[in-house]
Amino acid sequence: MPLDTSSYSLALLRLDGRRWNELRRIHAQISTQAAADGSSYLEMGNTKVICTIAGPAEVRRTGGGGSDAEIKVEIDIAGFSGVERKKRTKTDKRVAEMRYTIANAFSSSLLTHLYPRSTIQITLHILSQDGSLLAACLNAATLALIDAGIPMTDYIVACTAGSTSSYSSNDESADPLLDLNSSEEMELPFLTVGTLGAGEKVSVLVMETRAQIGRLEGMLAVGVDGCKQVREILDQVVRRHGKKLVNSIVE
Amino acid sequence: MAITITPPRPAAILDPSYPPEGEGDNDDDYFDPDGDLQMAGRPTKRAKTTSIVTPGETITEDPQWMRGHGTYNPPNNTKILATVAGTLTTTNKLLSIRPLRARYAPEIGDLVIGRITEVQTTRYLVSLSSPLLSPLPLSAINLPGNILRKRTATDSLNIRTYLSENDLVAAEVQTLHADGSAGLHTRSTRYGKLRNGVFLRVSGTQGGVARGRRQVFELGDGVDVYLGVNGFVFVAQRLHGRSASASAGSAVAEVAATTYSSQNSHIPPATRWEIARVAGVIRALIESGVRVDEEMVRRGYEVSLEEDMVGGDKEGVGYLGGEKGRRIVRRVVGG
Numbered sequence: 370m371p372l373d374t375s376s377y378s379l380a381l382l383r384l385d386g387r388r389w390n391e392l393r394r395i396h397a398q399i400s401t402q403a404a405a406d407g408s409s410y411l412e413m414g415n416t417k418v419i420c421t422i423a424g425p426a427e428v429r430r431t432g433g434g435g436s437d438a439e440i441k442v443e444i445d446i447a448g449f450s451g452v453e454r455k456k457r458t459k460t461d462k463r464v465a466e467m468r469y470t471i472a473n474a475f476s477s478s479l480l481t482h483l484y485p486r487s488t489i490q491i492t493l494h495i496l497s498q499d500g501s502l503l504a505a506c507l508n509a510a511t512l513a514l515i516d517a518g519i520p521m522t523d524y525i526v527a528c529t530a531g532s533t534s535s536y537s538s539n540d541e542s543a544d545p546l547l548d549l550n551s552s553e554e555m556e557l558p559f560l561t562v563g564t565l566g567a568g569e570k571v572s573v574l575v576m577e578t579r580a581q582i583g584r585l586e587g588m589l590a591v592g593v594d595g596c597k598q599v600r601e602i603l604d605q606v607v608r609r610h611g612k613k614l615v616n617s618i619v620e
Numbered sequence: 621m622a623i624t625i626t627p628p629r630p631a632a633i634l635d636p637s638y639p640p641e642g643e644g645d646n647d648d649d650y651f652d653p654d655g656d657l658q659m660a661g662r663p664t665k666r667a668k669t670t671s672i673v674t675p676g677e678t679i680t681e682d683p684q685w686m687r688g689h690g691t692y693n694p695p696n697n698t699k700i701l702a703t704v705a706g707t708l709t710t711t712n713k714l715l716s717i718r719p720l721r722a723r724y725a726p727e728i729g730d731l732v733i734g735r736i737t738e739v740q741t742t743r744y745l746v747s748l749s750s751p752l753l754s755p756l757p758l759s760a761i762n763l764p765g766n767i768l769r770k771r772t773a774t775d776s777l778n779i780r781t782y783l784s785e786n787d788l789v790a791a792e793v794q795t796l797h798a799d800g801s802a803g804l805h806t807r808s809t810r811y812g813k814l815r816n817g818v819f820l821r822v823s824g825t826q827g828g829v830a831r832g833r834r835q836v837f838e839l840g841d842g843v844d845v846y847l848g849v850n851g852f853v854f855v856a857q858r859l860h861g862r863s864a865s866a867s868a869g870s871a872v873a874e875v876a877a878t879t880y881s882s883q884n885s886h887i888p889p890a891t892r893w894e895i896a897r898v899a900g901v902i903r904a905l906i907e908s909g910v911r912v913d914e915e916m917v918r919r920g921y922e923v924s925l926e927e928d929m930v931g932g933d934k935e936g937v938g939y940l941g942g943e944k945g946r947r948i949v950r951r952v953v954g955g
Contacts, residue, residue: 403823406723425723425751438751480692480703485799487751515675518722520703522692523676566676604674607705611672611720615707617909 385414385550390591392528392548392598397508397606399516407517411509413528414550415499420509422517425487438484440476442468444506446495452551466575467503471510474573478565480520489519500550501529503561503575508603515607523566526599527573530592531559536579545587547595558584562592567600569593673702673717680715688716721823724750724850726802730793731835733814733848734804736783742776744783746791748850749821752801756791758782760805762812764880782880788814788854790836790846810836812879814846816887817856818899822906829853832913839921843894845902847912855898857887897924900940901948907941908949919952 382388393414402408407422425438444464448454457464471491479489491513493506504527511525534543536558549559558580563573571593580588673679679691683698688711690704702708706719726732726748734746737753745753758779759771783789790811795803806812822828828851835847838858846854887895901920905912924940927948940948 400721407721427751427753483800484751515705516721518704518706518719520690520692521675522694522701522703524674607674608672611674611705611707614720614909615672 383546384552387548389533389544390547390594392595393550395508395599395602397512397603399512399606399610405513405517407513407515407519409509409512409516411505411512413501413505413508413548415497416501416505417495417497418505418509419494419496420506420513421492421494422510422513422519423490423492424517425484425489425519427486428488436482436485437476438479438481438486439488440472440479440481441488441490442472442510443490443492444468444471444495445493446498450495450498467506470503470573470575471506474507474525474563475510475514475521477572478521478523478525479514480522483520489514489517498551500552500554501548501561503573504528504563507563507573508599512603512606516610523568524600524603525563525565525572526596526603527561527563528592528595528599529554529559529561530588530595531557532580532584532588533557536581543584545584545591547591560585560588560592562589562596564593564596564600567597671708672705672720673708674705675701675703677702679708684713686714688714690717690719691715724748725800726750726754726793726796726850728793728796730802730831730849731790731811731846732793732802732804732850733788733790733819733846733852733854734850735852736785736787736789739780739784741779744779746789746804748802748848749852750800750802750850752799754793754802754804756783756789756804756806760794760803760807762807762809762879783813787882788819788852790814790848790854813881814854814856815881816859816884817844817854817895820853820855820899820902822851822853822902822912828906828912830911830913832915834914837914837918839898839918840894842891843898845898845914845917847914847917853902853912855895855902857885857891857895897921897940900924900945904940904945904949905952907945910949910953916952920948923948923951 387393394412396412398410400408401410401419402421405421406424409420411418411420444467446457446464448456475491491510493509495502507525507527514521528547529549531546531549531553532543533546535556546553546557549557553559558578560574560576562571564570565572679700679702681699685700687693687700690702690706692701692703693699694701700715702717704717704719704722706717709716709718732748734748734754736744737747738745743755743757746756748754758776761782763771763775763782789806791804791806792808792811793802794805797803829847829849831849832847835849837845839845842858844856844858846856848854898917898921901917901924902912905916905920910916927944
């Protein structure tokens with residue numbers, strides 16, 4: 370197993386001083402907005418996302434209500450969030466794909482059949498972008514959905530994994546990398562992987578760059594392992610919040 | 621048929637530190653924050669702490685348990701997993717999880733306060749902040765004149781004159797539909813359109829409004845408090861006749877005539893003060909995460925009166941927030 374840290378001594382450190390298998394700092398809070406049904410704030414390094422949930426609530430639909438709850442995702446990328454100010458239109462293909470990916474991922478993990486004819490609205494505000502945007506959105510949405518008390522089979526946790534050399538250099542000995550920041554994302558091939566819980570069930574897999582097929586397995590393995598770590602961190606956040614809440618209630 | 625609900629009892633294989641029976645509450649919502657709710661087959665890593673479960677956590681693999689709300693059973697498996705973050709409760713052999721926070725789930729007999737969101741030909745749709753809107757049929761409200769009158773086509777033409785969009789109503793959950801929505805009725809003099817008061821919104825399934833013996837009660841000098849189980853609270857000027865002399869026929873007719881008025885009556889300043897005080901007490905209770913029910917509100921009201929009598933502090937007589945609010949809540953909880 371080449372990914373075993375003990376036998377794999379790597380002198381190389383990344384630009385921000387991390388090793389190949391280290392996550393950036395993840396900081397998360399839940400129940401940040403009292404007025405929303407569920408809300409969360411998540412930082413993965415310098416990527417900062419706010420998520421709010423409205424619902425499940427009955428909203429008049431054009432096509433008539435189905436037997437399952439519908440999940441709607443809204444993503445708002447702040448103008449100041451990136452390196453340069455860029456105006457994004459509502460019909461931005463990239464944002465549309467993220468919305469679709471998130472809605473799809475949660476419609477399989479949430480027990481939507483418990484809420485027929487209703488809609489669950491996930492609203493994401495991106496305050497700062499520094500790589501792993503889709504992963505941060507998925508993680509923030511998971512936390513907010515837990516806060517909203519919407520039943521789910523397990524957490525959906527996500528992170529990115531990349532490879533140390535670009536496609537064109539065709540380097541056979543390229544190593545996988547975990548949790549890329551935006552400068553790394555710009556140069557290196559990477560994928561976003563989201564798993565259902567700590568197991569190996571991959572529920573989201575998005576790759577927009579090119580890499581040799583031989584590197585894929587390593588990247589995926591590192592990504593799934595990263596998701597396991599992310600789940601542990603998010604679970605701690607939920608537990609700490611729950612404990613605080615339970616202890617503060619005077620029966 | 622008599623149904624007895626025995627107090628929750630631990631599973632056969634138990635930690636000896638489990639509190640013995642007969643000690644503590646025999647509420648069917650057993651929850652002991654310091655206790656050790658450990659079951660057969662349950663992971664032991666968090667034995668001594670507050671029992672919080674999170675989604676995806678295996679609660680038990682023992683097939684003897686039945687799964688209730690907030691749990692999930694993966695196909696081809698006897699495992700029971702949690703689907704929400706909350707506290708675990710056991711009722712006999714039924715495992716259920718009370719979420720830390722969730723939307724209101726209606727139950728038959730609940731007093732709720734709702735806002736009319738839509739008026740249809742023969743019914744209203746009421747928002748209770750539950751996942752679905754709840755229908756309130758025209759046949760389930762008291763019409764002015766005679767309560768036992770038959771509904772006519774004229775009544776459904778005049779449907780908006782009784783209640784219209786954005787009106788607040790106090791109602792009772794009469795039926796539960798298969799999809800989880802609630803059928804409401806207001807066929808009692810205690811229920812109906814709300815006016816002459818202030819509305820408060822309280823959230824949370826733990827803390828928040830607790831189901832109690834009485835959800836509508838009189839308080840102090842001329843104030844009615846409506847504690848909706850769905851977390852909506854209304855504090856209003858006392859409605860003469862609605863709660864006191866509901867049985868007298870003439871009073872009913874008189875009440876019915878003003879029941880659907882949208883105009884606030886004249887509320888004397890003294891009553892306005894009282895309403896503000898009660899609302900302040902409820903807000904202070906919510907802020908500290910204390911359950912809100914008749915007993916707590918009554919005690920809070922009395923304590924706030926005493927505070928103002930003794931204090932004479934500069935924080936203002938009517939203001940019940942901040943340090944003063946916390947002081948009141950501490951005294952309420954302390955007994």
